[in-house]
Amino acid sequence: MKGANKGDWSEIYVFFKILLDRLIPIANEKLESTNKHLTFDKIIRTEDQRALEYLLSGHPKIVILDKDTPLKEIIMDDKIRANIKVIFNKICASTGRSFEIPEARELMNLFLCTKIKAKSSKKSDIDAVIFDPSFEKDETGFSIKSGIGSASTLLNASRVTNFIYKLSGLSLDSIDEINNLESARKRVAFIVSKGTQLKLDGLNDTFKENLKKVDSNFPNILSDMLVRFYSSKKISTLNEITSLLQGENDYEIVVKRFLNYIALGMVPSKRWDDKDKANGGYLIVKKDGQIVCYNPHNRNSFESYLFKNTKFDTGDSKRNDYGKIYIDKGEPFIKLNLQVRFK
Numbered sequence: 001m002k003g004a005n006k007g008d009w010s011e012i013y014v015f016f017k018i019l020l021d022r023l024i025p026i027a028n029e030k031l032e033s034t035n036k037h038l039t040f041d042k043i044i045r046t047e048d049q050r051a052l053e054y055l056l057s058g059h060p061k062i063v064i065l066d067k068d069t070p071l072k073e074i075i076m077d078d079k080i081r082a083n084i085k086v087i088f089n090k091i092c093a094s095t096g097r098s099f100e101i102p103e104a105r106e107l108m109n110l111f112l113c114t115k116i117k118a119k120s121s122k123k124s125d126i127d128a129v130i131f132d133p134s135f136e137k138d139e140t141g142f143s144i145k146s147g148i149g150s151a152s153t154l155l156n157a158s159r160v161t162n163f164i165y166k167l168s169g170l171s172l173d174s175i176d177e178i179n180n181l182e183s184a185r186k187r188v189a190f191i192v193s194k195g196t197q198l199k200l201d202g203l204n205d206t207f208k209e210n211l212k213k214v215d216s217n218f219p220n221i222l223s224d225m226l227v228r229f230y231s232s233k234k235i236s237t238l239n240e241i242t243s244l245l246q247g248e249n250d251y252e253i254v255v256k257r258f259l260n261y262i263a264l265g266m267v268p269s270k271r272w273d274d275k276d277k278a279n280g281g282y283l284i285v286k287k288d289g290q291i292v293c294y295n296p297h298n299r300n301s302f303e304s305y306l307f308k309n310t311k312f313d314t315g316d317s318k319r320n321d322y323g324k325i326y327i328d329k330g331e332p333f334i335k336l337n338l339q340v341r342f343k
Contacts, residue, residue: 003098004116009091010146010285011117011125016084016107017291018043018128020076022059024283027292029304031284038280038293042129044139047114054111057131064112074110083107088289091148128280140280143263145342147287154259154306157315157339160268162322163223164202167332169195175325175332184314184323184336188230191325191334198227201333207268214261215254221245222258226336229312236311237343256303262340263306313341 018024018040025033043054052071055063060076074080086103108114118125124141145152155161170191181187192198200223203211211219225241235241242255263282266272281295282302294302315337317323322335 003096003100005098006091006094006149007146007152008117009087009099009101009104010148011144012104012108012113013084013087013091014144014283014285014291015043015045015113015126016080016087016104016111017289018126019054019056019062019111020081020084021291022056024291024293026298027284027294027301027305028298029301029308031286031292031305033290033292034298036298038295039131040128041131044127044129045113045115047112052112062111071112080107080110085289092287124280126283130280142280142283142293144283144285146285148285151342153313153339153341154310155262155268155338155340157313157320157337158268159320159322160204160207161338162204162320162335163200163226163338165198165223165227165334165336166201167191167325167334168197168199170325170332172327172332175327179324184317185230185233187323187325188227188334188336189233192227192231198334204268206271210261210266210268210272211258213272214258218254218258221251221254222338225255226312226338230336236313237308238310238312238340239307241312242307252307256307259306259310259340260299260303263302309343310340311343313339315339 022040023037024040026036026038028034041055041057043056045052045054050066053065055065062074062076063070064072064074083103083106087101087107090101090103108116125144126142127139128142129139178187178190181190188198200220203219203223208219211222215221224245225238228241228244229236235244238255238259239252242251245251261272264279279296281293283291283293285291294305317337320337322337325332325334327333
């Protein structure tokens with residue numbers, strides 16, 4: 001049986017925890033629970049090519065349906081509660097990249113689950129129906145992030161997230177020496193210290209159009225932020241870099257909007273239609289095992305949380321083909337890669 005990592009096990013933990021609690025607190029920008037909450041009426045999972053519905057309205061009794069056909073009724077008793085706590089403790093305690101949790105497998109069998117996590121192609125990690133007068137009684141998706149273990153990524157690095165810069169004022173004789181420096185950040189820091197100008201020259205067309213939906217000038221704003229990150233040893237968080245750049249411009253608004261779009265559906269390689277794929281919001285597993293959520297009704301808190309808790313990071317330079325100076329038609333260029341990770 002194939003194991004899973006902390007992030008993947010956290011997804012099934014969230015599923016069990018919602019079944020157990022039904023009410024999930026809404027968080028403020030500091031990830032603290034407020035006196036408001038979401039009430040989950042139903043969870044929908046695709047298992048073995050069939051859609052199972054977990055009805056929570058009779059809490060603590062869970063009714064499992066398959067196309068309106070009752071399959072099972074389960075009472076969320078003390079034994080299940082104890083098992084869920086054991087699952088959380090084992091996720092926290094594990095030091096391996098991939099590991100098994102027998103107690104989780106036991107509950108998965110009880111609840112007819114065959115998969116630990118949602119497909120990677122889906123932006124939403126869990127689908128549900130929420131009891132809320134302001135929500136339509138339709139299926140809504142949530143993205144899940146775990147605060148257990150290493151920090152998760154908000155925007156994954158790929159060749160699509162490379163920004164191409166033309167280098168002005170760089171001596172071609174120094175390229176080999178610069179490329180021998182051990183990291184992309186050291187190379188950019190060096191060329192900037194010598195007065196070289198980095199001007200955005202190219203970007204994946206789809207990603208560029210998506211960024212323009214944040215703001216018409218956002219591709220340039222983000223490219224300037226990347227240069228600041230790569231040329232500095234100490235500064236990496238988005239709020240710090242934004243404060244350095246904005247001056248009289250209020251860049252904070254568009255950076256927050258960008259983070260929100262990425263969190264709820266925008267991906268670099270697909271044209272963004274301005275519709276949230278994880279339209280229910282975010283569910284976050286805190287270090288104490290509590291689940292809190294952000295949803296469209298507290299978007300300002302969600303954007304502030306993202307803005308204060310994310311940073312730029314560097315991915316694999318060989319796999320993503322960036323970080324070294326190259327010559328094209330006699331002119332020097334460099335690619336810098338974008339990746340955003342939680343602190």
